[in-house]
Amino acid sequence: MTSGRRLRPSVPWxxxxxxxxxxxxxxxxxxxxxSRTPWSRLGSLVTGPVVGDALRLSVITSxxxxxxSLVFGVPLAWLLARSEWxxxxxxxxxxxxxxxxxxxxxxAALLFALGRRGLVxxxxxxxxxxxxxxxxxGVIVANTFVAMPFLVVSVESALDAMxxxxxxxxxxxxxxxxxxxxxxxxxxxxxxxRAGVLLAWxxxxxxxxxxxxxxxxxxxxxxxxxxxVFVALESDRxxxxxxxxxxxxxxxxVLVSTRERWWRR
Amino acid sequence: xxxxxxxKRLDARLVVEHGDGFRLDLALDLEPGVTTALLGPxxxxxxxxxxxxxxxxxxxAGHIQLGDRVLDDPENGVFVPPHRRRxxxxxxxxxxxxxxxxxxxxxxxxxxxxxxxxxxxxxADDWIERFGLRPLAGRRPAELSGGxxxxxxxxxxxxxxxxxxxxxxxxAALDVATRARxxxxxxxxxxxxxxxxxxxxxxxxxxxxxxxxxxxxEDGRVRQQGxxxxxxxxxxxxxxxxxxxxxxxxxxxxxxxxxxxAEPTFSLQVAGSATSGRVLATIHPNAVALHARAPxxxxxxxxxxxxxxxxxxxxxxxxxxxGPLPLGVDVTVESHERLGLGVGMEVWASVKATEIxxxxx
Numbered sequence: 055m056t057s058g059r060r061l062r063p064s065v066p067w068x069x070x071x072x073x074x075x076x077x078x079x080x081x082x083x084x085x086x087x088x089s090r091t092p093w094s095r096l097g098s099l100v101t102g103p104v105v106g107d108a109l110r111l112s113v114i115t116s117x118x119x120x121x122x123s124l125v126f127g128v129p130l131a132w133l134l135a136r137s138e139w140x141x142x143x144x145x146x147x148x149x150x151x152x153x154x155x156x157x158x159x160x161x162a163a164l165l166f167a168l169g170r171r172g173l174v175x176x177x178x179x180x181x182x183x184x185x186x187x188x189x190x191x192g193v194i195v196a197n198t199f200v201a202m203p204f205l206v207v208s209v210e211s212a213l214d215a216m217x218x219x220x221x222x223x224x225x226x227x228x229x230x231x232x233x234x235x236x237x238x239x240x241x242x243x244x245x246x247x248r249a250g251v252l253l254a255w256x257x258x259x260x261x262x263x264x265x266x267x268x269x270x271x272x273x274x275x276x277x278x279x280x281x282x283v284f285v286a287l288e289s290d291r292x293x294x295x296x297x298x299x300x301x302x303x304x305x306x307x308v309l310v311s312t313r314e315r316w317w318r319r
Numbered sequence: 320x321x322x323x324x325x326x327k328r329l330d331a332r333l334v335v336e337h338g339d340g341f342r343l344d345l346a347l348d349l350e351p352g353v354t355t356a357l358l359g360p361x362x363x364x365x366x367x368x369x370x371x372x373x374x375x376x377x378x379x380a381g382h383i384q385l386g387d388r389v390l391d392d393p394e395n396g397v398f399v400p401p402h403r404r405r406x407x408x409x410x411x412x413x414x415x416x417x418x419x420x421x422x423x424x425x426x427x428x429x430x431x432x433x434x435x436x437x438x439x440x441x442x443a444d445d446w447i448e449r450f451g452l453r454p455l456a457g458r459r460p461a462e463l464s465g466g467x468x469x470x471x472x473x474x475x476x477x478x479x480x481x482x483x484x485x486x487x488x489x490x491a492a493l494d495v496a497t498r499a500r501x502x503x504x505x506x507x508x509x510x511x512x513x514x515x516x517x518x519x520x521x522x523x524x525x526x527x528x529x530x531x532x533x534x535x536x537e538d539g540r541v542r543q544q545g546x547x548x549x550x551x552x553x554x555x556x557x558x559x560x561x562x563x564x565x566x567x568x569x570x571x572x573x574x575x576x577x578x579x580x581a582e583p584t585f586s587l588q589v590a591g592s593a594t595s596g597r598v599l600a601t602i603h604p605n606a607v608a609l610h611a612r613a614p615x616x617x618x619x620x621x622x623x624x625x626x627x628x629x630x631x632x633x634x635x636x637x638x639x640x641x642g643p644l645p646l647g648v649d650v651t652v653e654s655h656e657r658l659g660l661g662v663g664m665e666v667w668a669s670v671k672a673t674e675i676x677x678x679x680x
Binding site: 219220222223224225226227228229230231233234237238241242244 | 373374375400401402403404405406407408410412414415416417418427428431432475476479
């Protein structure tokens, strides 16, 4: 408005039509959801104990998964991008596998590894009495399993594209590799970290398959919002719609607050 | 923090092989307190030399020794990583840290050496004061001009108290006016480094002005070394001859007149009035014309001299003139014969004012 008259290229009609269809793919389902919303009962549905438990659990577990992805995913991305070791390519493939794997398969794999009879789970329970499945920790592990690859991929490609100049300069100034990482590499990664954490958080929030397989579906303990929606669809459609709206709202709030620039454009 | 009391010598034989067949093989013996210019064309191996000395690239053979510390010796499995070498580098692109302000950039070295945050900032403050950077202290690199950024980069390197300093084309990214100022800054502050100083450059003006000793490298090898005068007098390769032939003349410019240091009674007219004071003038050997008789007309810089020497250099003949201005002059073989030039012969030399390039020294 203040920028004066800007000439833009005219829009060719095939691009306009196909692009509009592309947008409808997202808009129509959302409209379907809104059209089925029982507005008068929405307040009481959303504040019910089932939805409240699921919302609290979802926010806690997806935030924990995002933090875990950050703490372990950034060093992992650094190892993949900056060091040479045998089997690196294989590890990279395994790390990114959950992005294409059906989450149910991931959940089954977690069960065989960390479950009561699992490879690691059995000795873990024998020595510490700690059991991951069917607990909030199981949900966090399942969420991290599906979410961390997004952060690793985002950070690794940022590390690959990074100009090595400032890091080399830091080394010649006497900074140890750990100091270089902390004081020069990490600050340069800030945009990739923001994007990676957001993606990981969003992926964890929507996680269904791995969670239900590995952690089960216990209200108040492992039943996150997506699980609650699935259960409610069978028994109480109005509740399913209400929970779905809550998910849409929470996701939009996060998208808007963290990527404000996208929306202002 | 003004350099080490113990003055260390940098002794190196650098052998580095690139995948593309390029092989660097240099022997360098760099004395403390001396600025050595590494001069050479693009692709000569100058950057590889810096990276090898700084530890950003390992040697394939040879050794690097600073004082009594061996920094790299592949045959004996020794490699000291860059952060333990205490060799400072000023890069062509300043490589400042974008997310830190000027003070924190300069404090980075002292902080990395284990000083606390407060102590590191106080060391940085001293350097900022010394470099006159106080007004820029709170700025980020993005808010600095190219020349300012390079000054901060120099301060940052010196603040880390290095035992040797490598300057990798520090002037190449600067515009002409800034370059003169930065050159003076380098001349003022390089003395603060007690150890060896290495200036990498492809610009002979920088080399002659800032360095005590010149090493010319081509194709990964040392072709010639010595003082500027020695190299100028006895060029051994066409590249050195072209460099050396550039006739570098120190003097003082006042009111458009260049007065020679060597012969204060002799002066030349130079173009433009912007520059004055101490300068290094460059006169290209092609820019000087020789005449058998006093020329008439345009060039106002005409003087009488004798031919001291002449030697063939391919299609041209390099003629050396006697005083008052002992220039090297390139003439074609034809004109050499036409004028019947011979050693001891009296000639008139002329050069246009616009052909004399003047750089503030």
